[in-house]
Amino acid sequence: MTGSDHFLWWRGHRGDRPHDARWTEIGEEDFQEKERRITGRHHLPGPVPDWAEDLFRVARAAFIADKHVRRTGVRDRWTRRISLTVPVTEYERWQSAAVRTHFTALLQILTGDLWNVDFRPLTGHRVEEAMIFPDDPRASEVALFSGGLDSLSWAATRSRADNPRPLLLVMFREIGLLRLQQRVYKAVERLGGPRPVMLLPMSQTPAGDGSGLRLETSSRTRGLLYAAGAIRAATAHGVATVHIPENGQLALNPPLTPARSAACSTRSVHPWTLAGLNAVIAAVSDAGSAVRVVNPLAQLTKGEVCRAGRDAGLTPADLESTLSCGKPPTRRSGGPPVANCGVCFPCLVRRSGLLHANGADGTRYEASPWANNLPFNRGTDWRALQRWLLGRYTLTDVLTDTPLPPGTDPASALDVIRRGREELARLLQPAAAAEAAGAA
Template sequence: MLGNVSAGVEALARRSGRELRRLTLALTNSSVYGKVAERSSRPRGLLYAATAIRAAAANHADSVQVPENGQLALNPPLSAARSASLSTRSVHPRTLYLLNTVIRTVGGSVTVENPLAHLTKGEVCRAAVRAGLPLAVLAQGMCCGAPPRQRRGLPYDNCGVCFPCLVRRSGLLARTGIDPTPYETTPRHPSLSTERAEHWRTLRIWLGRPYTMFDLIGDVPLPPGTSAANWLQVIESGRAELRAMVRWAESEAPGAA
C-alpha cells in the first residue's frame, strides 16, 4: 500500500516539475558501542528535522517544510496524564520556533516551517484531493502511532484506534463522508480490549468538555508573536470533525439502531 502512496507522490513531483530525492531514516533500539540505544521513538522528530535541515543547507535551500495538520502539530493532551512531554511535540509551533532559534544562533539561514499548521485533518485531505491525489491513494497512507504491520506483523498499516488514527478517520470522513482505509479494527468493535479502547474513551470525554485558551497555552507555551486565537480555532474546527466521526462510529457500531 505504501508503494501506491510513493507512486502518487512521485506523480505529483513530476506534475510540479520539482526534483524528488528520497532519504530513508530509521531509529534503532539495538546496542550501539556496547550501550543500549533509545528504545522509544521520542528522538525521531528531532532526527528527521536535523537531517532535513542539513540537506537543505547543503543544497542552498531556504526552508524545510514539515507538513503536519494543526491538530496533531499542537497535539492537545486528551487528559492530564498526557500533558506536556507525555505527548509528542515534534512539530509543535514552539518546537519549530526553538529549532529555528538554534539555527540562527549557529549562523544558519534555513527556516523550518509547517505549511499545514493552520489546517485541520479534514482540510488537509481536501487540499490533497484538489492537488490531484486520488482518494484511493490518500486512504492508503500511514498515520498510526502503533502500526500493526511493524509491531505485530499483521497486514495493516493503521490500527484504527490510536489518536492519530482517530484524527485520520475524522479527516477522511469530513472530506468525503467515507473512509476506505483498511484498518486493523474499529473503535467500537465488541472484541476491543479495555486497554486498546483507551484513546476512544478519553477522546469522547475530552470532546464532552470545553477547550479554552487556558488549555491551549497552559500545556506547552506558544512562540512569541503567535496568535493564540488562530490556534484555538484550529483545535475547535478539529474537534467538530472528531465529534462528527464519533457520531458516525456510534451509528456504524454492531447493534446500533
C-alpha cells in the same frame, strides 16, 4: 546529578575518550546503516556547511541516547536524567550559553526528561564529504516526506506549483513500511505536475546496545533527527526554508486527559519546538547558509489537509494508502500487514479527516474503536476522546499545556482545534450506529 543519571559520550577521533568510567560511548556504530550510506551516498549538488553537519551529529547523538536509556528503569517509568556530550566543529558557537540553553530546553520539551548537554571540539577527525555532483539540479524547495497524509497532501500541492526548479522530498525509511512509503510517493509522481520532484531517501535505524534488551520504545527525538537531516540537505541545495508538513490539530496535539500533557504526547512539530529549533540554527549557522524550519499546514485541520490533497488531484484511494498510526501494526512482532491500527489518537484524527474530505474512509485498519470485541486497553484513546469532545475547550486550555512561542496568535490556535473538534465529533455517528446494531 545522582546515581540514577545516565552519561553518554558520542565518539570523536581515536584519542578523544571519556575521562572516567561513568560515561558510555555511543557513535555511528549504533545505527544499523553504514556511515557511508548516511553521509556519503546522497547526490548533493553542493557542500554542507560545518554547522549543519554539527546539527545532524548532535541530533543523531540525542536520538541514540533517547533509545539507549530506557524509561522502564527509572522510578516514575518516564522521566530520565541524561548527560550527553558531543564533538562539534563550530565549538565556540555550540558551547555558548544561548545555544546550550536553547538546545537543552528543546530536548526537555520533546522528551519530558532532564538533559545536560555539553559540547567539545571535533579535532583530529575528518568529516566525510558527501558525493557532490555539481551538474545535478538544485531544488528550490525542501520538505520532509513521511508517507503520511499531511506530507502527501503538501507534496502533491507543491508539485503543481509553476516552478521549473525541483521540489526535494526528504524521506526517512521506516522499518517495515518502506513499500508503503514508496507507494505513497508514486501517487505524487502520477499527478504529473509541471514541477520536477526529487526524492532523497535516508535511513537512521538504531542498532541494539549490546545488552540484548529491547531499546526504549518511545522515540520523542526522532522528529528532531529527521528535521536535522532535511536541514542538512537544504544547505547543500542552497534552500533557506525546510517545510515540515503537519496539520495544526496534531502539531498542537492538545492532551485528551491531564495524564497526556506535555511530552506524554508528541511535540515534534509544535510551534514551540519549531521556534526552539530555529533559535538553535540562528545561533550556530553562518550568515549566508542559515535555514528556517516551518510548518506550512499549521493553520489547517486534518480534514482541511485531506481536502487540499483532493484539490491537488489526489484520489480517495491515494489518501487512504498513507500511514498515520502512532504504532503501526506491521512493526509489531506477529502483527497484521496493515499500516494503521485504527484506534490510536492519530488514527482517530485520520478517520475524522478522511470523513470530512471524502465522506467515507476505506482505509483497511487493524481494529475499529467502537467494536464490541475491542480489548478494553485498546479503547483508551477512543474513550478519552469521547470525554474530551463532551467538555469545553478554551483559550486557557491552549496556553496551559505547552507554551506558544512569542508572535503566535493563541486565538488562531484555538480556532484550529475548534474546527478539528467538529471533525472529530463526526466519529460519534458511526459509533452510535454500531452501538445500536449491537443492541438489536
